[in-house]
Amino acid sequence: MSEMTVPGWPATHPARAIVDLAAIRHNVRTLGAAAPSSAVMAVVKADAYGHGLLPVATAALQAGATWLGVAQVAEALPLRAGLDATGVRPPILAWLFAPGADLAPAVAADIDLSASAPWAIEEIAAAARATGRTARVHLKVDTGMSRGGARPEAFGDLLDAAARARADGTIEVAGIWSHLACADEPDSPVTAQQVEVFTAALDQAGRAGIRPEVRHIAQSAGTLFHPAAHFDLVRPGIATYGLTPAPAVASSADLDLRPAMRVEARLTVVKTAPPGTGISYGHRARTTAETTLAVVPLGYADGLPRTASDAGPVSIAGRKLHVAGRICMDQMVVDVGPGSGVREGDLAVVFGAGDDGGPTADEWAEAAGTISYEIVSGIGARVPRVHVDTARPGREAAEA
Ligand SMILES: Cc1ncc(COP(=O)(O)O)c(C=O)c1O
Structure with missing residues (x-):
């Protein structure tokens, strides 16, 4: 599901949670068959x-x-x-x-x-x-x-x-x-x-x-x-x-489950930083060479656990990276490396189905020392839910 295929990016919000109702239906059928x-x-x-x-x-x-x-x-x-x-x-x-x-x-x-x-x-x-x-x-x-x-x-x-x-x-x-x-x-x-x-x-x-x-x-x-x-x-x-109840035993794919939620945001700030630049509160992370820092407008008030600081995975421009330094209330920083070509407005995928190599709710759970239940149910009310139906493109899309 690319940005272009999903209608209704909320004009006032820099982030959203896309929920695929076709995945929900698929998972219920899988469970019924089990x-x-x-x-x-x-x-x-x-x-x-x-x-x-x-x-x-x-x-x-x-x-x-x-x-x-x-x-x-x-x-x-x-x-x-x-x-x-x-x-x-x-x-x-x-x-x-x-x-x-x-x-x-x-x-x-x-x-x-x-x-x-x-x-x-x-x-x-x-x-x-x-x-x-x-x-x-x-x-x-x-x-x-x-x-x-x-x-x-x-x-x-x-x-x-x-x-x-x-x-x-x-x-x-x-x-x-x-x-x-x-x-x-x-x-x-x-x-x-x-x-x-x-x-x-x-x-x-x-x-x-x-x-x-x-x-x-x-x-x-x-x-x-x-x-x-x-x-x-x-x-x-x-x-x-679409999330496995036992990631150590079987993945979602092993169980024929499709993760239904994808959380993504548009980068609000992208800038070059020299070597030795401290990043976010407490400067827990520091650049080692000249690099590009990108700001993702999601934080712990949106449900991304602060305990996943320095670790939570984020995909930007098709590359799986991770949060640099502390996750703040509304924002987090990702070091996208030098000469990345990344620009403000580009999409950052925080988690999704993972079938494209992108991050998953299970990976966020692992980074935070918790379970995927807490990750998805914790995504805050400030993040608009956009319901789509990949089995019926263009239909049933609605903001909630
Ligand atoms: C009583 C009860 N039944 C069923 C469930 C669903 O559990 P699960 O999400 O592990 O399938 C819950 C959730 O914790 C529950 O409290």
């Missing part, structure tokens, strides 16, 4: 991992995802409203709220809610009474992540609370679910142990007369590496965006 007996919930929390909530959700549904998942109710409501405007009404699960949250709008909007403890069932049931509807609940069991979910010894209490609310018609149990802690390490014994604990919890629910519509535990890594964890529904997030 779990052929399960439905797919595209996880679109955190503004679809920074890719833009509604365009991504719509593309995922077009490619066969039948569920959508978000963390917070505040994410679910605009998602439901946006999809209603397009005439589609998939189930949406939201799993994160604190006691006292106003759940009535979620129940009224047909948002499935997760419960890890009896208080959550009681609050969901109260919201159901307030709206005159039956709320759809997913009971979460902690099978080993030690984050959300009732521990197995407390799951009976959760089932009892659910049975009571079901008896008075305020809730129905749509799902029983959990989350895998070590699925990105295919050899870890933890995943099989978690599946065993999950299966025992499902049996326990069955004995209590609770048989949910869907049982689900697998995120991207569970979907791609652990067929025994697929159950009725898989919940891929990062792989939907």
